[in-house]
Amino acid sequence: MSSETARKTWRTAEPIHAFIYFLPEAAAAYEALGPIGPRTGYFASRSAPMGAVPADVVVSTFYNFNPGLVRDAMNGAWDVASPAQWCATRLASVDAGLHRAWDGAVDTPEIRELAVLLRAAAEVACASPEGRPLFAGHASLAWPDEPHLVLWHAQSLLREFRGDGHIAALVTENLSGLEALVTHAGSGDVTAKILASSRAWPESDWNTAVESLRSRGICDAEGNLTTEGRAQRDRIEQRTDELATAPYLVLGEERCEKVRELARPLSKRIVDSGMLGFR
Known part of the structure; x- marks a missing residue:
């Protein structure tokens, strides 16, 4: 099975995981835990499966956020609530969000079947956590227990498995977190303003990263990717796809097509x- 099939399968199901980052119910639930900063809920709830780790572990595993932002957000997060409480609050918010999105129909035959398929893929990933710290958490x-939450958790695992592999690919290409953002913007997929x-990231730091990449032939003075920069980005995306393919092999082409359906x-x-x- 091709890595392209695996990527298409992951991407088709990704909204089932990703909505949690923007869900008003989640933001309200995090704030109800106690006094927190505007980004604490995001960082604490997503990093909580790793335990009460120091802020610099979150900086490392989240990779492309300004370290100052992360440290401010994580300051006192484990005093407000334990990692287990953050995880439970996040899952309860997922439950509320999926009930709303799917009008309460969260235990249909289709959801049950999809949950079984993606859990099978996720369990393959769980057997190989090496080098993937956020995923391992x-x-x-x-x-x-509930099918819709099994489905969400399975897709979350596949997302974090892929994400940690993507960071490995970026490190291999000698790109810092900020430089990775600059190359993303330089590809034209997302604007520099949104990513920064x-x-x-302040403009001064962004401009310094652009200059560093320009000196290495990866982008021009405006931040647009050069031919070499586009080749590098293609390598990163290809390697990311390759590193994320293994869990989907257990499904094969036919069942991956069923997942997408x-x-x-x-x-x-x-x-x-x-x-x-x-985000």
């Missing part, structure tokens, strides 16, 4: 509900 969590603001309408309803933003 999530893999240590107990599986939920969402990761809290089942996930497509469920993902569409999440998108149509307005739950997805940019």
Whole structure:
């Protein structure tokens, strides 16, 4: 099975995981835990499966955020709530969000079948956590019981498995977190303004990264990728796909196609509900 098939399968189901980052119910639930900063809920809830780790571990595993932003967000996060409480609050928010997106129909035959398929893929990933610290934390969590939550957890594991592999590919290409953002913007997929603001990078730091990449022939003075830069980005994306393919091999082409068939309408309803933003 090709890495392209695996990527298409992951991407089709990704909204089923990603909505949690933008869900108003989640933001309200995190704030109800105690006094927190504006980004604490995101960083603490996503890193909590690793335990009460220092802020610099979150800086490392989240890779492309301004370290100052992460340290401010994580300051006192484990005093407000334990990692287990953050995880439980996140999962309860997922439950509420999927009930809303799918009008309460969270135990249909289609959801059950999709949950079984993606759990099978995720369990393959769980057998190989080496070098994937954020994924390994999530893999240590107990599986939920309800089918819609099994589905969400499975897709979350596949997301974090892929994400840690992507970071490995970036490190191999000698790109810092900020430089990775600059090359992303340079590809034209997302604007520099959106990426810099969402990761809290000041213009001066961004410009320094552009100059560093320009001196290495990766982008021009405006931040646009050169031919060499586009070749590098293609290598990174190809390597990311290759590193994320193994879990889907257990499904094969036919069942991956079935995953996409089942996930497509469920993902569409999440998108149509307005739950997805940019992060």
